[in-house]
Amino acid sequence: MATEYITLSRADGMTKNNTPFAQFKIANEKETINLAVWDCSPKMGPQVGQLVYFMNIQDRNGKKSANANDMRVGQLAGESHPLYHLIPRPTKRSDWDTCLENLLGFCSDEKLKSIITEWGSKLYDKYDKWPAASGMHHAFPGGLATHTYQMLHMLEGLYPCLPYPIKIERCILAILFHDYGKLREYNQAGETQEDMYLLGHIYISAYTLQHVLEKAGIEQEEVKCLIHCVLAHHGEKEFGSPVVPCLQEAVVINMLDNLSAKTDSLEGTGENEYCPALGTHAIKK
Numbered sequence: 001m002a003t004e005y006i007t008l009s010r011a012d013g014m015t016k017n018n019t020p021f022a023q024f025k026i027a028n029e030k031e032t033i034n035l036a037v038w039d040c041s042p043k044m045g046p047q048v049g050q051l052v053y054f055m056n057i058q059d060r061n062g063k064k065s066a067n068a069n070d071m072r073v074g075q076l077a078g079e080s081h082p083l084y085h086l087i088p089r090p091t092k093r094s095d096w097d098t099c100l101e102n103l104l105g106f107c108s109d110e111k112l113k114s115i116i117t118e119w120g121s122k123l124y125d126k127y128d129k130w131p132a133a134s135g136m137h138h139a140f141p142g143g144l145a146t147h148t149y150q151m152l153h154m155l156e157g158l159y160p161c162l163p164y165p166i167k168i169e170r171c172i173l174a175i176l177f178h179d180y181g182k183l184r185e186y187n188q189a190g191e192t193q194e195d196m197y198l199l200g201h202i203y204i205s206a207y208t209l210q211h212v213l214e215k216a217g218i219e220q221e222e223v224k225c226l227i228h229c230v231l232a233h234h235g236e237k238e239f240g241s242p243v244v245p246c247l248q249e250a251v252v253i254n255m256l257d258n259l260s261a262k263t264d265s266l267e268g269t270g271e272n273e274y275c276p277a278l279g280t281h282a283i284k285k
Helices: 093-104 110-127 143-161 168-177 201-215 220-231 248-267
Strands: 003-014 020-027 032-038 050-054 058-060 063-067 071-076
Touching: 093 110, 093 143, 093 168, 110 143, 110 168, 110 201, 143 168, 143 248, 168 201, 168 220, 168 248, 201 220, 220 248
Parallel strands: 032 063
Antiparallel strands: 003 020, 003 050, 020 032, 050 071, 058 063
16 A cells, blocks of 8 residues: 655656656655655656655665656645645745844944845845755755754854854854855756856855955955855865865854754654765664
8 A cells, every 4th residue: 555745855867877766855744755766757746745655665774765656646735734734944034034133233343244134135035945955955945045044043042152252244144155056056946957066066155255245345364264164164075175164163154054954864864764964874762
């Protein structure tokens, strides 16, 4: 008997043999599953929000997969459906604005405050439609807004507790722009674009922020520090970071990025399922 799930995210790809597949995150009230569906072309359902049924799901050491002919696609779940509430949604604009307003209360650099005010509004309007990844974390439309907001909101609580001084304007701006390049790495459906391979989101993000800062007349030493925070947000070179954090602000941003991304990855991983972001299996208690 087939089990009913709702589709939370989808990313399409091609195997080495040039056959299509799709990577899905599906869920019901009992479990969340990440699985590859072989021979599933981009024209086939399901899309985010649609119900889907599987007759057979294979499990190889925590990595789950199925064949397209074992999948049945159902209707788009309406608000009355019991699984509808599982669909992830972006952070509300009101929460984003309130968080930035509170953070601006900690700021003293008027030039940087002006940039935060201007771009905080502009970026939400872009991020609330875009995924933060194709599968690792916040892989849903608006996931980029949620991931960025989580970092800002954690900074809001962390800053008053830090026993050493940091320039919070650097943290805010670097967080706002650290994943800007994902607007060009992915499309709104979460499909990878050529700029992921040609440039990468870290370079695109740093380049964009540098242009914004220089246009606003920010001194070069401050520009350099801010760009370092973006370049170093992955923390280690083995994780794709061009440089390793060497400013307090860069360390804070890297830790907040990890905290948001890895906890979201774990939350979206099923019981005893392998979680690539952690390099181990998820245990749910």
